[in-house]
Every structure is written in C-alpha cells, then in structure tokens.
Amino acid sequence: MGKVVLFMSVSVDGFFEGPDRELDWHRVDDELHGHFNETLADMGAFLDGRRTYELMADFWPSADADPSAPAPVAEFARIWREMPKVVFSRTLSSAGWNTTIARSVSVDEIRAMCAEPGGDLALGGADLAASFLALDLVDELRLYVHPVLIGRGRRLFPGADLRRDLELVETRTFGNGVVLLHYARPSAA
Template sequence: MRKLIYGFGVSVDGYVNDRDGSIDWTDPDEELHQFHNDRYREIEVSLHGRRLYEVMAAYWPHLPEDAPRIEREFGGLWREKPKVVFSRTLTEVHWNSTLVSANAVEEVRRLKAAGDGVMEVGGASLAAALMPHGLIDEYQLFVSPVVLGGGTPLFPSLDKRIQLRLAETRHFNTVMMLRYRVE
C-alpha cells in the first residue's frame, strides 16, 4: 500500500497561509529548496486540491529562462510528476494531471491501494478531508519562525485525536522540519 505524506510550511501558531491567503513568508532558501526538490523526486503521485493546483500551475510551468537553477529544476519536476487534482469546479487540468471531481476519500483509498510507493497531499482543505479517515500516514511540518495570528490552520477541528510519533527533526537555516508518523 502506498504511503501518504502531508508536508507543508506552517507558522509557529499553526497556519499554512496568512489572513490574506499569502504564503510569501514560506519562500525557501537554496538549502531548503534543494531538500524539497530531492524529496519531490521520491514522490510517485502528488495529490492537489484546487487552490494549490491553481497556484502551482500559474507559476511553475511559466518560469523565465533566467530563473534560478534550483527553481527551474523544480519546475521541470512539477510539470512531469503525475498529479491528481481534486476539484468540483475545474473542467480541465494540464501538466501530467488527472482531474477527479468524485469523492476524494474513496479516490485516495483507491490510489493508496494501487501501489507501494509514496504519495503526497498538497492543500490544507484536501488534507483536512482525508485526516478524519486515517488516510495520512506521515506529517512533515516545515515550521517558519513567524506568528501570523490567523489564516488557514494546518489541522482542522477533529472529532478524535490523531496520535503521532516524532520520527525526525531537521534544522534548516530558515525552518525546522518536524516529521511525524501516525501511530
């Protein structure tokens, strides 16, 4: 069965974006960007919610030729990576993406059972829909030293707790990575 990872930049007070929806405070330096590039190579399938897909699709396929090497590298990886985009409003997706408008929980169960590699989920709303069903196997939090005071929370309200075990910590120049496995 495939493992599903939810990895996201998060503020110290637990938000993935600020009140205006901005994530400008998560811009990675070269060290962190290279880590994300290397990690992304290991992902078999990337699951995107609509909003994240729209942000990614507006930027990564259209990098200028003078963009930094590390960004061009990720842009190529993102364009080629198989992606499943969950949306009830989009009518088409591009760049090696498949659009799913049906039940996300059932589709993710099917995708997990269809292989033995690693998938990632991107987008707080999509991840929030999967959490109560126990579909996320690992959380990778990239904690930025900023307090936002509001925005989209990393974790939704849940009816029952999710027990985690700390598997790794890693200090980068700009963030602290906390990797947790679901028990």
C-alpha cells in the same frame, strides 16, 4: 505499499496562509528548496485540492523558462510538470500537465493508488488534508515550521475533532530557521 504524505508549511502560530491568502512569509531558500526537490522527486503523484493546484499551475509550468531562475526553482519546475497529479475539485472543468481530476475523495481509490508501484503520494492543500485526515488516509505528516508569527489567517488544523497518535520520525533544522517535523502514524513508522 505507498503512503499518503501531507506536506505543509506553517507559521509557528499554526497558520498555513495569511488573512489575504498570502504566503510571503515562507522562508524558502536554496537549501530548503533543494530538500523539497529531493524529497518530492521520489513521489508517485501529487494530490492537491483545486486552490493548491491552481496556485501551482499558475507558476510552475514555465518557471524554468526564466534564465535567471535559481537552479532549485528550475529543477522543481521539471519535477512538477512530469509528476502525475490528481486535483480534487467539484468545479474544475479541465487540467493540464499530467493531471487527472477527481470529483471526490474515495477511500477505496486512494488505497488502490497506494497499492500501485511508483512511490508515495504527496498531499497538498489544507482543505483536502482535512478531508484525508477525517477519512484516516494520512500516513505521514511533514510539517515545515517557519520562524514567524503571522497572527491571523487560516489555521492548518482549525478545531479538527479528531485524535491521532503519531510517532516522531525525524526533525531537521535548516539554516534559515525552518524546522521539519516529520511524523508518522504508528503503523506506518
């Protein structure tokens, strides 16, 4: 049975984006990007909120067309285009690149997706993650803590009124100082 795995980059002070939605503080080098590619290539689908999907769709469909694109970038462009995607949006009218639009998060539909063969489901987007967490649909969290304090922006878990015990599955420190904290709910460990 597949799992829902939340993938998020955060600053040391808990922000996933800056006050103007900037992500320029992310420290993604070839080593970290290679890790993302290796991990995400085995997923069964990407589950994204509208903003995350639009951010991805603005760049990844043609990122490998640039001959100067680093190898990990070109590789991820192919992974992203080929991967089935579900974008959760009440307003999006169309989506390309192997994408289905879902109007709401249905516990039964997500559990049915997890029961299908094909791998785990990669969850992206802080607002969508909050919805999945509130419905107890997140099996694992892979938090990539970047060695930077940004002081303000949007927090990943802004005053969430929930408690979940987690087990540490793995830690990994990358050469650029990013630290992976990989947690699972006890029943999924």
